[in-house]
Amino acid sequence: MTYTAPTRDLLFSTVHLADLEGVAALPGNADATADLVEAILREAAKIGEEILAPINRSGDINGVKLVDGQVQTAAGWKEAYATFIEGGWNGLPFSPDRGGQGLPWLVATAIQEIWHASNMAFSLCTLLTQGAIKAIELHGSDQQKDTFMNNMISGIWSGTMNLTEADAGSDLAAVKTRAIADGDHYLISGQKIFITYGDHDLTENIIHLVLARLPDAPAGVKGISLFIVPKFLPDENGKWTVRNDIETISLEHKLGIHGSPTATLAYGSGKYRSDKNQKKTGAIGYLVGQENHGMSYMFTMMNVARLAVGIEGNGVADRAYQQSVRFANERVQGTAIENPKGARVTIVNHPDIKRMLMLQKCRIEALRSLGLVLGASFDKSLKHPDQEVRTFNQAMVEILTPIAKGYMTEMGLENVSIALQVHGGMGFIEQTGVAQHYRDQRITPIYEGTNGIQALDLVGRKLLRDQGDMARAVIEHIGKEMETVHHTTLSSMRAQVTEGLNAVEQSMNTILKMASGDTAGVDMKQAAAIADPYLRLWGTVMCGWQLAKAASVAMDFIDLDDGGDPFYRAKIETAKFYFAYEMPKVAYHQAVIKQSANCIANLDTAIFETLQ
Amino acid sequence: MKILVPVKRVIDANIRVRVKPDQTGVETANVKMAMNPFCEIAVEQALRLKEAGHAEEVIIVSAGPEKCQETIRTGLAMGADRGVHINTETTLEPLAIAKMIKAVAEKESADLVILGKQAIDDDNNQTGQMLAAIMQRPLGSYISKIEKNHDGFAITREIDAGLEKLQITSPAVVTTDLRLNEPRYASLPNIMKAKKKPIDIVTPEQLGVDISNRIEVLQVTEPPTRDAGVMVSSAAELVDKLKNEAKVI
Numbered sequence: 001m002t003y004t005a006p007t008r009d010l011l012f013s014t015v016h017l018a019d020l021e022g023v024a025a026l027p028g029n030a031d032a033t034a035d036l037v038e039a040i041l042r043e044a045a046k047i048g049e050e051i052l053a054p055i056n057r058s059g060d061i062n063g064v065k066l067v068d069g070q071v072q073t074a075a076g077w078k079e080a081y082a083t084f085i086e087g088g089w090n091g092l093p094f095s096p097d098r099g100g101q102g103l104p105w106l107v108a109t110a111i112q113e114i115w116h117a118s119n120m121a122f123s124l125c126t127l128l129t130q131g132a133i134k135a136i137e138l139h140g141s142d143q144q145k146d147t148f149m150n151n152m153i154s155g156i157w158s159g160t161m162n163l164t165e166a167d168a169g170s171d172l173a174a175v176k177t178r179a180i181a182d183g184d185h186y187l188i189s190g191q192k193i194f195i196t197y198g199d200h201d202l203t204e205n206i207i208h209l210v211l212a213r214l215p216d217a218p219a220g221v222k223g224i225s226l227f228i229v230p231k232f233l234p235d236e237n238g239k240w241t242v243r244n245d246i247e248t249i250s251l252e253h254k255l256g257i258h259g260s261p262t263a264t265l266a267y268g269s270g271k272y273r274s275d276k277n278q279k280k281t282g283a284i285g286y287l288v289g290q291e292n293h294g295m296s297y298m299f300t301m302m303n304v305a306r307l308a309v310g311i312e313g314n315g316v317a318d319r320a321y322q323q324s325v326r327f328a329n330e331r332v333q334g335t336a337i338e339n340p341k342g343a344r345v346t347i348v349n350h351p352d353i354k355r356m357l358m359l360q361k362c363r364i365e366a367l368r369s370l371g372l373v374l375g376a377s378f379d380k381s382l383k384h385p386d387q388e389v390r391t392f393n394q395a396m397v398e399i400l401t402p403i404a405k406g407y408m409t410e411m412g413l414e415n416v417s418i419a420l421q422v423h424g425g426m427g428f429i430e431q432t433g434v435a436q437h438y439r440d441q442r443i444t445p446i447y448e449g450t451n452g453i454q455a456l457d458l459v460g461r462k463l464l465r466d467q468g469d470m471a472r473a474v475i476e477h478i479g480k481e482m483e484t485v486h487h488t489t490l491s492s493m494r495a496q497v498t499e500g501l502n503a504v505e506q507s508m509n510t511i512l513k514m515a516s517g518d519t520a521g522v523d524m525k526q527a528a529a530i531a532d533p534y535l536r537l538w539g540t541v542m543c544g545w546q547l548a549k550a551a552s553v554a555m556d557f558i559d560l561d562d563g564g565d566p567f568y569r570a571k572i573e574t575a576k577f578y579f580a581y582e583m584p585k586v587a588y589h590q591a592v593i594k595q596s597a598n599c600i601a602n603l604d605t606a607i608f609e610t611l612q
Numbered sequence: 613m614k615i616l617v618p619v620k621r622v623i624d625a626n627i628r629v630r631v632k633p634d635q636t637g638v639e640t641a642n643v644k645m646a647m648n649p650f651c652e653i654a655v656e657q658a659l660r661l662k663e664a665g666h667a668e669e670v671i672i673v674s675a676g677p678e679k680c681q682e683t684i685r686t687g688l689a690m691g692a693d694r695g696v697h698i699n700t701e702t703t704l705e706p707l708a709i710a711k712m713i714k715a716v717a718e719k720e721s722a723d724l725v726i727l728g729k730q731a732i733d734d735d736n737n738q739t740g741q742m743l744a745a746i747m748q749r750p751l752g753s754y755i756s757k758i759e760k761n762h763d764g765f766a767i768t769r770e771i772d773a774g775l776e777k778l779q780i781t782s783p784a785v786v787t788t789d790l791r792l793n794e795p796r797y798a799s800l801p802n803i804m805k806a807k808k809k810p811i812d813i814v815t816p817e818q819l820g821v822d823i824s825n826r827i828e829v830l831q832v833t834e835p836p837t838r839d840a841g842v843m844v845s846s847a848a849e850l851v852d853k854l855k856n857e858a859k860v861i
């Protein structure tokens with residue numbers, strides 16, 4: 001169950017498809033040259049392959065345990081975490097002023113795939129810490145930044161996100177956890193569920209970011225505030241040793257990511273009532289930013305977190321793909337179809353196995369570069385000196401984020417299923433290991449906003465709100481990019497992407513028209529009904545865009561050196577397969593968008609009342 | 613003390629090596645390259661001696677085409693201070709390499725040269741020995757332990773009969789065996805710093821070394837493939853086959 005980090009493809013996509021040069025030209029990014037990125041990728045590959053991948057299985061089998069109120073991770077995890085943070089990897093994208101390395105998001109995105117693919121359950125800890133750091137960096141006070149950020153960036157402390165409650169999942173307006181002002185802090189009480197790395201033994205302290213409601217807060221999302229609630233509080237000497245009133249009640253038994261603790265946390269249960277807090281109930285927390293603005297703070301880091309989950313979804317799929325390739329090259333079954341009396345052959349020779357391997361390969365590579373393009377757009381939207389370029393890249397971020405999260409995880413899910421299928425019955429038993437990837441990957445279409453929510457985001461916030469302005473800017477950009485695909489042998493790919501872009505635009509207009517009807521509520525229902533195929537249509541076209549571009553770059557290289565490098569030849573074969581096998585889905589999605597809205601939107605739920 | 617660590621760029625240990633179609637050598641174009649694993653151990657040991665306060669500077673040297681600078685940077689990312697790149701496109705033989713390292717070691721007044729005992733590409737196991745001979749310095753080959761003391765170095769060598777403990781004087785040349793240490797991972801901050809560390813570029817001519825080849829490679833071929841084994845039904849059959857087919861007993 002080895003893992004080989006796709007360093008060459010990550011470097012190729014970062015440099016040639018995601019415009020590393022443009023990102024390195026942004027202020028403060030001068031270090032991020034191709035040779036440095038290559039050196040970083042190669043060392044990250046070693047950590048992923050030699051440290052994180054080997055404990056992935058033990059995490060799955062042994063899981064995590066809650067012993068006397070303390071969560072214990074699987075054997076070998078503490079040591080791996082220590083190696084990870086000693087190497088300074090936790091601070092990769094953060095400010096050098098606070099001990100980070102200040103590398104662009106594009107580079108962070110490339111490296112993240114290696115962490116998630118080599119050990120998804122492990123890397124969730126660092127992923128959550130990253131989100132928490134971002135929240136404090138963007139919205140915390142200077143004092144909060146000074147108190148928490150350095151230790152979180154180094155990885156000595158980890159971070160969590162406490163959003164979900166029993167009755168508040170996708171619908172966070174229903175959050176009930178209470179916060180009461182008490183001097184220079186607040187007292188938090190209530191129960192949070194599904195808290196990833198809510199407790200563990202990898203770090204000295206855990207900094208929880210908790211959504212809670214003040215007593216006089218307005219109802220709904222506008223009455224939610226964000227608090228920093230550390231597991232340990234400082235004693236008189238400033239040492240973080242005093243246990244805050246947060247109790248780990250239980251851990252979930254899950255389908256996958258067994259190595260990652262998913263905790264139920266009780267705030268203010270009284271079990272760890274500190275000296276400071278003897279007479280009052282509640283865990284001590286510190287308000288981030290202003291009261292009642294918690295949800296908007298959460299949203300500012302949601303784009304980064306959603307891309308990260310997309311990368312997980314595609315990264316784990318790549319790991320499963322690698323395993324299916326190794327299996328197909330080793331497993332001998334049957335004879336070659338054209339030579340039934342010949343010797344038995346490895347299954348990689350069978351046409352249907354080739355089909356399954358190529359289907360995984362083309363999607364994985366396309367989605368990998370799409371994620372990197374989004375990473376580069378983050379950088380440009382934040383740092384580009386030209387306001388117009390920033391605005392355009394913000395549009396890219398807005399459109400690409402739900403597509404990256406939704407399509408990378410959705411295709412990843414199909415891919416891990418295909419990887420398992422390649423194994424035949426051997427895939428269904430646990431020993432071969434591919435089943436773990438299938439189980440682990442399954443959460444990615446669910447968390448960080450289900451894919452249904454991503455599709456609604458793409459239709460609602462990203463299309464209806466500005467009547468398609470951002471979407472049209474992105475369509476125009478892709479059209480321009482396709483002009484660089486100049487080789488005549490690739491002209492049919494160019495034509496197919498152009499057709500795809502037309503299909504996107506027509507579907508946009510269909511949805512805009514639907515939602516602008518007189519009976520707005522009814523028509524919104526129709527738009528929501530076809531949000532999913534609309535996201536898939538975008539995803540299909542964008543993957544075509546990336547692979548056509550990749551083929552074009554590969555042809556340029558082949559023209560330079562007689563085509564000796566199999567990597568570039570494979571790029572062209574991969575694109576050809578995608579355009580033959582996946583791109584025709586454009587017409588399918590477009591037809592679904594045209595035809596199906598009514599049979600969903602106006603469907604009477606009575607049809608689900610009786611099961612017979 | 614100054615330590616010089618010569619390193620070699622080789623095909624990555626995880627890559628399956630292929631012979632070129634014209635049988636003049638192995639395919640290295642478009643193949644993943646890395647620092648020779650024995651050289652990594654040499655770099656690690658130099659860094660440990662420095663961290664223990666025995667050395668002030670660790671210098672990495674490598675000879676070959678421009679891409680060798682990547683391999684030097686790998687050593688700098690592990691923590692070495694600076695590099696020397698001997699730039700040449702010519703295929704190098706161990707004696708030529710030894711002569712060039714001698715020139716660099718003398719120029720740098722290196723007190724200790726630590727080399728990998730051999731490179732995993734051609735497995736020559738010659739450069740360290742040749743270097744010690746032409747520099748007329750004590751040699752500790754295949755070491756699994758080294759300690760600095762006031763007389764020089766206490767070393768443990770891995771030899772066929774077991775372990776041999778010796779004391780050698782400084783300056784010296786040593787070559788590393790696998791058990792000497794486990795090389796560290798380069799940290800991200802050090803990878804970034806490595807980019808700014810200096811690498812001096814010199815040519816064999818500037819070092820005054822004649823690198824013309826003295827060995828002619830006639831042909832490089834794949835090792836013969838092994839045939840599938842057969843199951844024998846009895847010990848008697850095995851003896852018979854060994855006697856009459858294999859003719860080894």
